[in-house]
């Protein structure tokens with residue numbers, strides 16, 4: 001089953017990857033979209049139900065963030081991955097990066113494992129609270145995680161030396177953090193959405 005043609009996928013993604021959609025990315029995302037639609041009928045992975053909107057909002061915004069990652073990003077944690085955003089599109093865009101998805105809800109973690117297996121990705125799935133992870137990462141990314149303010153210290157503890165916190169959130173929320181960002185870039189097609197990158201200074 002293919003829900004959208006590869007041409008349609010590529011044209012929907014164009015604003016998020018202005019230098020072009022790399023070879024093979026639309027094919028993998030097409031398989032991901034099919035699984036998302038199938039599972040979303042019985043597990044609440046996303047409130048967005050329209051395939052085109054899923055491609056734009058979930059895949060496009062995640063790929064856009066992936067395109068802004070520091071070149072040296074070897075490991076990335078997607079904290080509170082839900083249906084796999086932004087971690088899975090980032091993994092598809094950057095196969096060389098070791099991506100880990102942390103998702104504490106069992107059904108969502110089962111979905112993520114199914115996507116990883118079906119698409120043949122090397123992504124690790126941590127099906128528990130991120131607080132219990134014993135590793136650290138070059139970048140910890142969070143998108144649409146509830147109580148983002150409270151989760152930021154949790155995320156920061158998981159950032160390794162010289163690493164970064166990446167937030168996909170609103171401009172207002174970034175301003176409320178009152179901390180210097182390396183950059184804050186508007187998300188294409190969004191009224192107030194941004195991608196913000198913060199350098200994390202580890203205490204001690």
Ligand SMILES: C[S@@+](CC[C@H](N)C(=O)[O-])C[C@H]1O[C@@H](n2cnc3c(N)ncnc32)[C@H](O)[C@@H]1O
Pocket residue numbers: 079080081082083084085086102103104105108128129130131142143144145146
């Ligand atoms: C609102 S969803 C957003 C999912 C996804 N990032 C997105 O952009 O659509 C937040 C997810 O974070 C997960 N979550 C919240 N706190 C968590 C934690 N401490 N560790 C792991 N997962 C967590 C929840 O189970 C939920 O699926």
